[in-house]
Amino acid sequence: MKNSKLHFRLILVLTLAFAFFSCNQNSGPSYEKYLKMKDYTWDRFDQKFFEIPIEDTEKNYNISFVVRHTAQLKYNNLPVYIILTTPAGVEQIQEISVPVSDSGKMIAVPTGNIYEVSTVLWKGISLSEKGKYKISIENMIPKIQIEGIAEIGIVVNESK
DSSP states (O other): OHHHHHHHHHHHHHHHHHHHHHHHHTOOOSEEEEEEOGGGEEETTOOEEEEEEEOOTTSEEEEEEEEEEOTTOOOSEEEEEEEEEOTTOOEEEEEEEEEOEETTEESSOEETTEEEEEEEEEEEEEOOSOEEEEEEEEEOOSSSEEETEEEEEEEEEEOO
16 A cells, blocks of 8 residues: 555656646746837837846847738838847847748738748847846838838747
């Protein structure tokens, strides 16, 4: 009788430990924020800002830029200028072009009337200072107003 209770407890402990570690492995993004555009329009000189709090400096991270748009977006690519500023004020600057359509055919599968495209900006980046990292994003299309942009966002995940 004692032996079967011991086996039962051992199995229960192992099952709970497995469930606990499985849940922690898929805990989702470390940071995720989206900014809605008024009237689905992003003005040319309207910089968008994100603040990413970092406490764990031992890990590496993947930082992605997300664009949610409608079929009204009439460009194949969305060029953007991105600045990552560390808590100490050091800047990393990128100019990227996010593909959104191919000759008018949207690249992403829609959810309703919204298409979502994600581009990795920094893969496996070491954020070695505790504090708030700042990201500023500016669209580089020369037209004053870009129609069809619903939201932009930044997603930060631990690099595996």
